[in-house]
Amino acid sequence: xxxxxxxxxSLHSTYPVSKMTIKCKNPHIENFFKNMCxxxxxxxxxxxxxxxxxxxxxxIVYADLDENARKWKSISITNxxxxxxxxxxxxxxxxxxxxPDENLKRICTSNKPIDIQQxxxxxxxxxxxxxxGENIPLSNFNTSHLARRVSPYELRGSSIIISIFRSLMMFDxxxxxxxxx
Numbered sequence: 001x002x003x004x005x006x007x008x009x010s011l012h013s014t015y016p017v018s019k020m021t022i023k024c025k026n027p028h029i030e031n032f033f034k035n036m037c038x039x040x041x042x043x044x045x046x047x048x049x050x051x052x053x054x055x056x057x058x059x060i061v062y063a064d065l066d067e068n069a070r071k072w073k074s075i076s077i078t079n080x081x082x083x084x085x086x087x088x089x090x091x092x093x094x095x096x097x098x099x100p101d102e103n104l105k106r107i108c109t110s111n112k113p114i115d116i117q118q119x120x121x122x123x124x125x126x127x128x129x130x131x132x133g134e135n136i137p138l139s140n141f142n143t144s145h146l147a148r149r150v151s152p153y154e155l156r157g158s159s160i161i162i163s164i165f166r167s168l169m170m171f172d173x174x175x176x177x178x179x180x181x
Contacts, residue, residue: 002168005161013050020046036071045075049146052077058147058157060085060096065142078143084135085145085155094155096143097135105130 020043024030037043052059060083066073078098086095100108107115107122108130119127129136147157161168 002171005164005168009051009054009160012054014047032071040072040075042075045077048077053146053148053157054160056080056157057159057162058145061144061146062138063142063144080156083138083145087155093140094145096138096140096145098138099135100130 020037022030022033022037024033049059049061058080060078060080062076062078063072064074064076065071082099082101084097084099086097088095107118108127110116110119126136147154148160149156150158
């Protein structure tokens, strides 16, 4: 990517979340949330989400809840190439599922000891869907689809880079001409 474009995206991604504070009248609750945010690296993941949003045009974020501890144990960005998003009858509640990649398919079907060991760490529900050749449904409680939509009826997001793609290609061609002479 062009260095100017990358710098602009970095600024858009880091500046809005450069400082995060949690304030609560109850110090116990405030400490709970501060500790949780530090444990999951919330400030860093927010910057990564923003960078994904501006670069790709969407960020599909999965938050893993530890029900026993009653807190989020991790937040991760899902590769949009493997995510299927469909409209549902409920506005703002898309049907989101994950298309298993070749690695996950192998882990769920292989008899190799290392794959069996990894499969045991997966939810039986995931293994069942993969073995049936189905996409893995993702809960809207755990999954957020942040999309930069050009129009409100679009299902997926569009990268801001698309609007300057032609100019960037021309810039690249001019640069190549200068170096080949």
